[in-house]
Amino acid sequence: MTTGSAHFEFGLNSFGDIATDGGRIQTDAEALRLLIEEAQLAESVGLDVFSVGEHYKEDQVDSATPVLLAAAAQATSAIGLGTSVTVLSTQDPVRLYQEFATVDGISGGRTQMVLGRASAIESFPLFGYDIAEYEQIFEEKLDLFLRLMREDRVTWSGAYRPPLDDVRLHPRMPDGGIPAWIGIGGSPDSVIRAARHGLPLMMAIIGGRPERFAGHAELYLRALSSFGHAELPIAQHSLGLIADTDEEARSVHWEHWRPVVTQLSEERGFYPPTAERYAEETDTGALFVGSPETVAAKIAAVARANHLSRFDLKYDLRHLPREVREKSIRLFGERVAPRVRELLDADPGEWRLTGRRPAQIVKGGKAVHA
Incomplete structure (x- = not known):
C-alpha cells in the first residue's frame, strides 16, 4: 500500500491570476511571463508538478494553456507540467491531442493533464456549445480523446465533431498517451x-x-477494482497561502480572497464571505492557509483521510502581490513538503503511494500509461 513518503507528490496550480507588483496591477503580458518564472521557482524548490488552468475571464491569463506549458518546458528541465484543468467539453479532442503531444515532445515527456467538464462555463458560449448538453459533450469527447491517446489509428463518429476515418495523428504521443487525470468537484458519477x-x-x-x-475516494477505489483496473493515484487540489505565521498568512489571504469570493457569490448564488466562515475554512475547511507547520499538518491529515498520493496547492489569487506568491511557493517546497513527508512517515494512516508516474499502471510487469 505504501512505498515511502518520498513518493508523495506536491503540485502547484495557477489559474493565471494577475498579480500586483509594487502596488501596480500587472499587464497581461507581465502576468504571462511571471507564470514562467514561477514554474522555474517551483522546480528550484523541489516541487513535483506545475499546472496551469483554463479560464476565459478578466484578470486571468490562462486561456492558451498549451502555449504556456511549452514556454515553461523550455525554462525548466525536470518538473512535471500539467493542467488544472483542461475544459475538454469545449475543446476539439483532435487538436488537443496535437497540442499536448507537441508540449510533451518539447518537455521530454514531462506533460500531464487533468480533464474536466468545467465549473466555470464561460467557454461554452465563447466556442458555441450548448450548456444543456454539458454531460453528453464531455462523455463523447472524453471517449474520443482517450481513443486517440490509446490507439494507433482511429475510426470514429459522434455528434459534436466531424467523423474520423482511419486517422493517425502527428506528432505522436508516447504509446498509451500522456498521464491524464479526471477532475471532479463532488459528483459520484464523475468518480x-x-x-x-x-x-x-x-x-x-x-x-x-x-x-x-473520503467517501468519494473509497468509491473510486472500489469502482477501479470492479472494472478490473489496478490501483491508481488519488490527488487533491485546494486553495491556500503560506507565510511565516498563521496570522500573516490569514490576514494577507483574506484581504485578496474576500473580493474574489464576493464576486463569485453574486455570479453563482452561494454564500457571501464572512470573517466567521473564512475562519472556519482555514481552521477545518478547504483553505490551506497558515504557517508551514500548520499547512503541513493539515495536508498530512487530509492525505490520510482521503487516500491521497498527491496534493496540489492553488497558490495564486487575483491581485495578490508577486512577492507574496513567491514566498508562498518557496515555503511550500522548502518547508511544507518535507514536513508532510515526515508526518506521513511517523503516522501513515490510510494514505496511498504508487511511486509511479501518474496515470501509469502495471501490466505484465511493465509500466504503461493508463
Missing part, C-alpha cells in the same frame, strides 16, 4: 467515470471539510 476509464482521480476541494471526500 465512477474516472474508474471506468482507468484514469487517476483529481478531487477539487475548495470549500467545506476536505474529509467529506
